[in-house]
Amino acid sequence: MTQHAQSFPEIPRFAAIEQAAERIRGLAQVTPVFRSTSIDQLAGAELLFKCENLQRVGAFKFRGACNAVWSLPQAMASHGVVTHSSGNHGAALALAARTRGIPAHVVIPDGAVQSKIDAIEAYGATLHRCAATLAAREQTAEAVRGQTGATLVHPYTDPAVIAGQGTAALEFLGQVPALDALIAPVGGGGLISGTAIAAAAIAPAMRVLAAEPAGAADTWTSLQRGERVADFEPDTICDGLRALVGAINLEIIEQHRVQVLTVSDDATISAMRLLWQRLKLLVEPSAAIVLAAVLANRDQFAGQRIGLILSGGNVDLDKLPWTATGA
C-alpha cells in the first residue's frame, strides 16, 4: 500500500471498530440474526442472516454515519454535517445528526428514490437539489460546506464511516461464532471494508466475500486489472450498489484478499423474493444479493456455516421488480 499512502486517509485499525461500537452503543440497534430451515435446504449450507434491514433508518449505514457524527469535536459538530448521498447514507446521516442535535444537509440529485428522500426529510435534514451528475453533487455539497461550515461525511471513504460499518461484523461474530465464511455486498465498499478489518482481527481463518452486481462490477474488474477502474456506468437494480468503489476501500479489500462474486440482477430478484417469503423480512435488492451469491455458487459453500449481512430494507414498494408496473 506504500504507493497509495498519500491518496487517501489512514486505514482504520480494528481498535477503531471497537471504539466505534462503544460510541454508537444505545444509539444503533443491536440487530437480530435470522435463519430459515427451507433456505438452508435450498443452499445446502447453514445460513445465518444479520438483519441490518432492522437497523435504524433500515440499513447498516446508520452505524457509520453515527460513528462519524459522534467522532467530531464539538466545535466542528456544531456547524453540522453534509453529504451528497441521497440513499440510505443520507437518511442515516440525517438521523445521526439529530441524535446529536446538530444540522444535517443532504444533496439530492434528480431521480433519487422518492421513499428515501421522504425518509431523509422526515429525519429533519435540509435538502439541496441538484442535477444527477457526480460533478453537480460534489459542487453542491462543496457550496453547502462553504456557506455553513458543515463537515462533509463521505458515504464510504471516511475512516470513521468504515469503522462504524465494521461494527456490524463485530456484533455478528459475537452472536454467531465459528463461521466458515462471511459475505457482504460491495458498492462503494464501506461495509465490506469494515467487515474485512473486523473479520481479520476476530476470525482470521474465516473467508470474507463480497457480492457485487454483474452490472456494476467495478470492484471485481479493478481486482482483475490490478488497478482501480476510473469510471463506469452502473446498470443494476441494486440502487445501493451503484457507486464506484472507493480507493481506500479497494485497498482494504485487496489487503484482506476478499473474494468478489458477481451476481446477475435476475438471481438477486429471485433471492429477494425468497427472503421476503421465508424470513418474512423486507430486504432491498442490494441486500438480497448476498443470498443470490451463495445460491449461484452452491459448490463453493456446500455444508458450510455462512454469515450473510442483509444490508438494508428500504424498498420502493411501487416499483417491485417482478411486477409489470415496476418494469
Add this chain to the structure above:
Amino acid sequence: MTQHAQSFPEIPRFAAIEQAAERIRGLAQVTPVFRSTSIDQLAGAELLFKCENLQRVGAFKFRGACNAVWSLPQAMASHGVVTHSSGNHGAALALAARTRGIPAHVVIPDGAVQSKIDAIEAYGATLHRCAATLAAREQTAEAVRGQTGATLVHPYTDPAVIAGQGTAALEFLGQVPALDALIAPVGGGGLISGTAIAAAAIAPAMRVLAAEPAGAADTWTSLQRGERVADFEPDTICDGLRALVGAINLEIIEQHRVQVLTVSDDATISAMRLLWQRLKLLVEPSAAIVLAAVLANRDQFAGQRIGLILSGGNVDLDKLPWTATGA
C-alpha cells in the same frame, strides 16, 4: 351460555392455554415484539406488535394446530389428521403432523392461494382437491376421514386449537406487561377467542378488541343482532378472515365482551404498506388490519399502550393490492 351447551364442545379454560404452552414449547417459536417510533407518532399511542408472522409456517395458526396434534392419544394420532382449510391452518396442520411423524391430509378447494398450497405440499401433507364450496370441502374431508381414520382438526372451533391460539396472548403479555388494550383480527374466531380467555385470566382490566373486515363483518353483525349470522358472502382482501365466525368462538367473544372494530380494505392496505416500510416485516392483509383498526379509531386509543397481534405474513407477492397487476 346454558342454552348453547349442547351445540358445541366445551369452552377451554385458561388452564388449557397454560397446558398448551407447555405442550408446544420448543416446537413453536417464541416470537419477538417489534415497535416503531414513527408508527407510534402516527397513532398517537404506544403500539407493541407481536410478530406471529415470524411464527413457524408464517402464522399463529401453528400454535393451535400443534396443540391439537400433540393433544391426541397415540392410537388416534397414528391415523393422522385432516382439515379442509387451504390457508395458514392447512400449512400449520401439515407441519404440526410432521413434528409428530403422523400423516396429514389437507382438502384444497379450487381457487386457493398458490403460495399457501405450495407451503402445504412442502410440509409433506397429502392434498385432496375439491370444488370451492363449503359442502364440497366438508364432504371431501369426511371421505378422507372415513378412508384413513384421520382426526378432523377444525381450524377454529376445536377447543385444542382455541387453547393453542391463546398461547400467543399468554406469551405476549409476559413480554409486555401493563397494556391498556389488546387487539387481534377475527375471521373464524380461533385467535380472538383464545386471546380473550388468556387476557381475562392474566389482565382482567385490559380491553380486548377484534378487528374485522367491513366486507366480512359477520361477527360484528352477529353481536348487533344477538344471534349468529347463518351465512354470508365475504368480500375482502383479507383472505385469512373470510370464514364465518364459529358458534363456540362467538360465545367466547360475547362472554368476554370483546369489542369488534370493522375496517375497510383500503385502510388495511395502507396499514400493510406502513408495516412493511417501517417495521421491515412482511405481514399479510389479515394481520395488518389490527393496525388499520387503531389508526381509524385514534381517539379511542390516544396515549394508550396497545398490544397488536400481527397474525401472519403469507402474502402472494404476485398479487399485491397496490399494483396494477395485482388488481
